[in-house]
Amino acid sequence: ISLLASNLGFFKSISYGGTVLIFASMGMAIGSLSGGLALQKKIFNHYTLMIIGALGVFVGLLMTFPPEFVTPVYNLAPYLAFVGTLLAGIGDPVITISTLRALYDLQEQRMGPLSPAVTTRITGIWLVGYCAFYFCGPFIGGFLTDYFSYSHTA
Numbered sequence: 001i002s003l004l005a006s007n008l009g010f011f012k013s014i015s016y017g018g019t020v021l022i023f024a025s026m027g028m029a030i031g032s033l034s035g036g037l038a039l040q041k042k043i044f045n046h047y048t049l050m051i052i053g054a055l056g057v058f059v060g061l062l063m064t065f066p067p068e069f070v071t072p073v074y075n076l077a078p079y080l081a082f083v084g085t086l087l088a089g090i091g092d093p094v095i096t097i098s099t100l101r102a103l104y105d106l107q108e109q110r111m112g113p114l115s116p117a118v119t120t121r122i123t124g125i126w127l128v129g130y131c132a133f134y135f136c137g138p139f140i141g142g143f144l145t146d147y148f149s150y151s152h153t154a
Contacts (some may be wrong), residue, residue: 018146023082025138027089031056032130035094039101045106049098056091060084089138093130101128
């Protein structure tokens with residue numbers, strides 16, 4: 001992979017923004033797997049997971065963009081941005097997956113039990129759309145940020 005990336009010009013230097021977006025992608029992978037497992041094993045209901053995901057996004061964004069009046073955190077912002085985007089990345093798919101599960105349950109209440117074929121189609125479409133846009137976006141964005149950054153001019 002590194003040979004391919006270096007031939008494409010991605011490894012001029014490792015940019016800060018690209019690295020932060022990679023942490024967001026890793027968080028989204030962790031969040032989607034853990035959120036799906038928690039719903040499947042009925043560890044938490046979907047409303048509780050929405051709150052947990054929202055707290056993850058809130059704390060993550062607060063760590064990434066801390067207010068100036070919290071001086072110790074503000075001074076560590078360049079380092080806390082990695083952890084913050086990881087937490088926000090974890091919280092985002094947890095909110096999304098639990099919301100989709102809540103919508104699915106409402107649809108099932110309204111229309112009655114669905115056949116396995118219909119359930120498979122619905123969840124398959126959701127899964128493809130979720131993976132295509134949520135995982136690829138930050139991953140491609142990280143590489144593009146690295147590629148178009150000005151770090152190679154220093």
